[in-house]
């Protein structure tokens with residue numbers, strides 16, 4: 001259905017008039033960036049009508065609202081996605097062609113709003129798309145980082161980080177809303193004042209610094225339903241001009257400090273994925289956006305409702321990982337200090353309003369703030385956390401009298417640290433993991449004590465992805481093919497895609513499917529040629545690992561295996577290898593040296609392998625620079641093989657794995673995260689599973705017994721590959737360059753623990769699984785069948801399904817319909 005509110009001629013006029021009024025140019029004179037801006041403003045005009053209509057409907061129906069609180073929203077480009085969800089993509093494409101422009105080229109002018117690191121931030125973006133599409137009233141709340149995730153350049157094989165000034169040309173889809181500004185206070189001290197008239201102590205924060213939080217709203221367009229929700233990201237401004245009380249008047253030092261605070265707080269996204277760095281500014285960012293968001297949410301609630309006790313029936317705050325956990329204490333502060341509720345009432349409301357999603361079990365990712373830092377920065381919030389802790393410990397003692405071990409393991413404040421996960425669990429009515437295996441590990445191991453004490457809070461919500469961006473937009477050829485076979489319903493109900501199963505054995509369907517894959521491989525090959533200057537063979541197997549660079553994700557295992565294959569080719573030129581292109585894409589956190597060295601290794605192997613004429617181009621290695629949402633769409637569409645090879649138990653869910661599956665790639669992976677459920681859906685015959693199980697990994701971790709030297713000493717292939725890390729095969733000018741990686745894999749003097757990612761334990765079973773991949777690919781019909789079955793079995797992994805489960809089991813939202 002073509003958009004009702006869209007008129008092609010009006011749209012063309014709107015683009016022309018935007019170019020004129022924004023830039024004083026005609027469309028012939030405008031730059032491509034200016035055309036992008038003008039088109040986007042014209043689209044925003046259409047969106048605004050629906051945005052207003054949605055708000056009106058929400059006002060009328062007063063549905064329950066979920067606030068999805070997240071430090072990260074990895075939105076990707078908006079223009080194309082908005083057009084698709086408005087069902088106006090085709091018409092706008094035509095309109096622009098009539099004006100002499102190519103919509104794809106215009107889309108490429110949009111900066112990629114990269115306000116997130118990876119999976120967690122992208123999940124938040126998929127959830128917003130699904131919430132709007134399913135007709136639920138939801139706000140995303142986050143930070144308007146001036147610099148999002150850095151741009152990655154590869155120079156001499158090394159990663160270089162370049163600042164991403166995504167706002168430099170202005171971002172057309174955002175709307176500044178100064179009328180909703182909020183003050184956020186830091187530091188100072190708390191004075192306790194007894195008020196005889198109420199008999200209560202009042203807590204007054206004094207001598208603080210504050211900033212003004214200014215919201216910018218971005219529209220979240222539902223698919224074909226006229227619903228537009230809001231992603232509200234907060235910017236900060238100095239507050240000097242009006243907030244200083246008489247005591248502070250003329251305090252120049254303080255004015256400058258406040259100005260600096262305001263400037264720094266939203267400057268940059270911390271580029272750590274699954275890693276806690278403990279930086280003071282990060283805690284400031286957390287409290288900044290949470291305080292502003294919770295203040296705004298309570299204010300909005302109070303406009304419609306007289307009784308604050310009703311809050312839990314109208315609002316849920318969903319915490320995306322522990323980063324927004326100060327929500328629990330901030331809501332308590334508002335309820336106790338401002339709404340003057342009793343502690344018990346406030347706690348009852350808070351613990352029926354907050355819900356927490358756990359995203360990782362890795363120790364290095366758990367947030368623990370030193371109490372000195374926490375109390376200095378957030379003195380009132382710290383007092384509240386202390387009181388929450390005091391009462392929580394009493395509860396633990398009542399349940400487990402005299403058990404000090406429980407206190408040690410579960411306290412919110414212990415050993416001089418505030419443990420954010422413990423605060424989140426104590427303050428929430430729901431605690432969920434993000435894949436079945438992950439939730440089981442939480443319940444049985446990581447959070448066992450909490451689960452035993454409050455089992456009713458724990459539940460699983462397996463992650464999902466939006467098929468609208470990652471199939472409809474990212475892979476239009478396959479999307480059309482799917483629609484041709486089963487109709488359009490899959491766009492809003494991905495379970496329908498299972499209807500494709502009947503085509504898995506159909507020779508014509510198989511050929512068409514593989515031809516589409518081939519076209520997508522050509523598109524990616526062109527991208528690689530343009531961006532990397534490397535020619536790849538689109539008939540080779542495209543074997544892809546794209547995700548953040550992290551030791552637990554084991555890009556190192558992948559590249560070691562490439563080295564092993566290369567050695568085999570050199571040793572046995574007579575053997576018949578099926579041509580393979582190994583494609584990597586990954587950003588490493590700027591301070592993560594080992595991860596950066598792995599990038600250098602991948603590029604060094606690429607240099608040698610790609611330039612060795614003796615292997616006749618049968619093996620190519622490509623590192624795609626600056627992996628991000630926009631090129632991810634092209635990459636998923638073109639993949640034959642999806643590398644999901646994390647150490648079992650370490651990847652909470654993964655969502656890249658689902659995007660590959662949706663696009664018909666076959667998974668080679670460990671039984672980790674959502675891979676378990678992917679294999680369950682598609683069947684073990686249509687995936688390549690290898691490696692230690694999570695139980696085996698956990699057993700090694702608890703009882704020891706992993707000896708990498710065993711593999712080194714007994715397996716010549718492994719030894720050979722490892723020796724190549726230190727003999728200059730891939731680094732002739734500096735043979736020691738990869739010594740740290742060598743050490744990390746073995747139990748050597750310089751690393752006290754053997755490789756905690758068990759790389760060598762899994763090496764041979766990985767190599768064997770890769771042999772099976774090659775054998776399977778040689779049977780083109782068999783491969784096509786498996787590929788179709790992967791797409792056809794991906795229905796469960798729609799974020800629409802995930803969101804409906806959150807709604808049914810945690811949020812209990814009301815569906816809203818916006819009429820014409």
Ligand code: PLP
Nearest residue numbers: 118119547628629632654655656
């Ligand atoms: N980064 C980007 C740009 C993505 O699109 C995805 C996909 O979900 C991720 C990171 C997360 O990937 P993975 O789940 O493989 O870690």
